[in-house]
Amino acid sequence: MIQLEGLTKSxxxxxxxxAFAAEDVTFSVKPGEVFGLLGPNGAxxxxxxxxxxxxxxxxAGFASVAGFDVGTHPSEVRKSIGFLSANTGVxxxxxxREMVAYYGRLYGLGGKPLDDRIDKLFDQLQMxxxxxxxxxxxxxxMKQKVSIARALVHDPPVLIFDEPTxxxxxxxxxxxxxxxxxxxxxxxxxxxxxxxxxxxxKLCDRVAIMxxxxxxxxxxxxELREQFQQDDLExxxxxxxx
Numbered sequence: 454m455i456q457l458e459g460l461t462k463s464x465x466x467x468x469x470x471x472a473f474a475a476e477d478v479t480f481s482v483k484p485g486e487v488f489g490l491l492g493p494n495g496a497x498x499x500x501x502x503x504x505x506x507x508x509x510x511x512x513a514g515f516a517s518v519a520g521f522d523v524g525t526h527p528s529e530v531r532k533s534i535g536f537l538s539a540n541t542g543v544x545x546x547x548x549x550r551e552m553v554a555y556y557g558r559l560y561g562l563g564g565k566p567l568d569d570r571i572d573k574l575f576d577q578l579q580m581x582x583x584x585x586x587x588x589x590x591x592x593x594x595m596k597q598k599v600s601i602a603r604a605l606v607h608d609p610p611v612l613i614f615d616e617p618t619x620x621x622x623x624x625x626x627x628x629x630x631x632x633x634x635x636x637x638x639x640x641x642x643x644x645x646x647x648x649x650x651x652x653x654x655k656l657c658d659r660v661a662i663m664x665x666x667x668x669x670x671x672x673x674x675x676e677l678r679e680q681f682q683q684d685d686l687e688x689x690x691x692x693x694x695x
Contacts, residue, residue: 454611454642455482455505459514462500474500476666477514482644484610487637489657490646493694497666498646502615505644506536519610532560535604535612539619543596545589549580552588553602560607567606574602578632594625601632612636612643618652630655650686664694 459477466472475497482488490498503509505516507527516523519533544552550571557567575581578598583591591599597617604612614633618626633656637643645656653660654674661671670677670693674686683689 454484454486455488455516455518455644457481457501457505457514457516460501460504460511460516461513462504462509463512473666475504478663478666478668480661480668480671482642484642485637485640486658487633487643487645487656489653489660490644490663491648491650491653491660491690492663493648496648496663496694498663499615500666501663502536502613502644502646505530506534506613507531532607533609533611535607535609536615537600537604537612537617538615539597539617539621541600541603543588543591543599546587548585548587549591549595549599549602550575550584552599553606556603557606562607570606570608571602574605577635578602593621594628597621597625597629598632601629605636610642612641613646614643615646616648618647618649650690654686662690662693669693 458479460475461473461477462475463471463473478501490501492498500509504511505518505523507523507530511524518530521529521533523530547555553571553574554567557570562570575584578601580598580602583595588596618629621629630652633643633645647653659673662669670680672680677689678684681689683692
């Protein structure tokens with residue numbers, strides 16, 4: 454469902470030299486899988502996700518989402534993706550329902566199909582109590598639910614989460630992780646970027662550990678333990694990213 458082969462993004466540094474934000478990134482994500490992209494801040498995770506979402510153009514390499522090349526079919530890629538981060542903005546003067554409806558219309562939805570989709574999402578995410586509350590009066594947890602509904606409104610097969618729990622309190626973090634687990638049970642393909650090992654343990658079927666713009670290791674957690682002869686996952690992580 455997601456395929457990256459040698460995906461690279463470089464920039465010209467202040468000294469005129471080429472600097473790599475992501476280099477030779479290769480991995481795949483299967484349908485219905487939660488794949489963790491684990492790494493410290495600055496590892497290249499967000500750059501990689503932005504290339505997948507067609508926000509950044511790769512310098513080299515290949516990537517596809519749901520069978521569409523990010524370089525040659527960007528509009529089809531965007532239709533196939535729902536994106537969520539911890540920094541997704543919510544408009545202060547629009548109600549929760551208005552915001553989700555607005556994004557639905559951006560994806561070409563309208564009329565009764567859009568109304569039915571919104572009703573289903575608001576029921577699933579338990580948002581009906583604040584559906585008519587404007588963004589400026591929503592709590593952090595409510596705003597994150599709006600962001601999740603907004604990412605799901607067009608029912609994409611692929612979901613990309615860029616550190617969606619960063620900066621949230623523990624109760625909101627728990628709710629976000631529960632929602633992601635529920636989406637996996639619906640068969641969604643999920644790419645989950647984080648620097649939190651505990652979130653990886655709870656959610657991910659496989660994980661790629663990223664450091665200094667490159668993939669340092671990839672596999673299931675038991676496979677990584679065996680490969681590196683290290684039972685302590687935190688120690689394994691720190692040994693690969695330091």
